[in-house]
Amino acid sequence: MNKKTKILLVEDDPNLGTLLSEYLVAKGNECTLRTNGQEGFETFVKGTFDFLILDVMMPIKDGFTMAKEIRGIDKDVPILFLTAKSLKEDTLQGFNVGGDDYMTKPFSMEELLVRMSAILRRTQGSEEQDQGTYNIGAFQFDFNQRLLINGGYEQKLTTKENALLKLLCKNVNGVLDRNHALNAVWGDDNYFNGRSMDVYIAKLRKYLKLDNNVEIVNVHGKGFKLFVK
Amino acid sequence: MNKKTKILLVEDDPNLGTLLSEYLVAKGNECTLRTNGQEGFETFVKGTFDFLILDVMMPIKDGFTMAKEIRGIDKDVPILFLTAKSLKEDTLQGFNVGGDDYMTKPFSMEELLVRMSAILRRTQGSEEQDQGTYNIGAFQFDFNQRLLINGGYEQKLTTKENALLKLLCKNVNGVLDRNHALNAVWGDDNYFNGRSMDVYIAKLRKYLKLDNNVEIVNVHGKGFKLFVK
DNA sequence: AATAGGTGTTAAATACTGTTAAACAAAAAA
């Protein structure tokens, strides 16, 4: 359920460029390809990108120059350089203009991905997390506080009750698949965990009885649906 | 006015180790040197570090194994691997255990510095550097002074209390895995140490009672979560 | 209707956690 990473790839070799671009898209990202630093910079300014991959040696405007310009207007967007040479001075200059990593051709595309995610892990470490509160009819459910509230009534939830109710909420009025829920909450969808889950469904039903407009209904052979009128 | 970067260097070759260590100190950092993963991990748990440099091949406990353990209790501290081989599988494994960068021996010390600052720039972009102090609701917790402060109230902490509270802080509003914590603080996750830890959780709960917005909640079968509203 | 597998519910059994106090160990003071 992760958002696609929007990558701007600037590489003058059309073969390598399209190859890389296709690979990145195949791996679930969006990728825009440009063939020189000038166009690359213009494209960056007009759009919004999460990651830049820049070839160093390019016609018209090289990767370092482009990176310097980028840093002038965006100090944070991650930049990874590609280069044919592995000269030390180049490596150093790459970092000096604000690059985050550096790869020497030829490189493995797998390693490129892996380095990208290492960098992105840092960058977007503090992604927005779902606020963790849900309205269920007359109830208010706070996942973080593990609390189910209805007026004066407050029910503290156990770990499993809490996790299961959250899954139901994420699928309100839709079917929560049995095996999916089991794997998510119990880590394994074997028979006994299934029975355990049924016990928890019974518990949740008791809690939710206070509001007649709320109901957990079974979808035979499929799973459960949290139904709210 | 940058504070010194506190580096933990784990390298079994004493020549390279001391050389590197001295160089890093000369460049204005603090550096602690250990010669195997076991000692390295213990040192990490006891102290506060901003950066780890780990040799991959070491006796007793290798760098990858150590990194995996570290990630169990600290998902953020930057890790850079050193290795003699430049095998692709190794590189990938390095990133897979949560490493941030990878350098093949022999390398230039200048490039090491430059890669370090590239990583640190990313790291400290969002979060402040780890000075060993944490805010927990109305409390201020100073790991180095072993002190938990809330207005006039001051609670001196014992070694174990201190270590455990730090781990909880590093995972605020996230789950601190029971076994990870036990291995980190007690060195062994056997039953009795587990009971001992529960006793310490009770103690910490007493201290933290002063602020109703702070709570240590149990996640059944998994561990504990320091929850701050 | 007969069958087989899925579900609802309650209660018992098991596993895990909370807390206090006593026992033990280690360090500091006398």
Added chain:
DNA sequence: TTTTTTGTTTAACAGTATTTAACACCTATT
């Protein structure tokens, strides 16, 4: 050294969470 203090572990018991067992009931299929 012996005593005192402090920190940690173990023991004991209470309480909670989760799983398993048991049995009644439902649903789809034949």
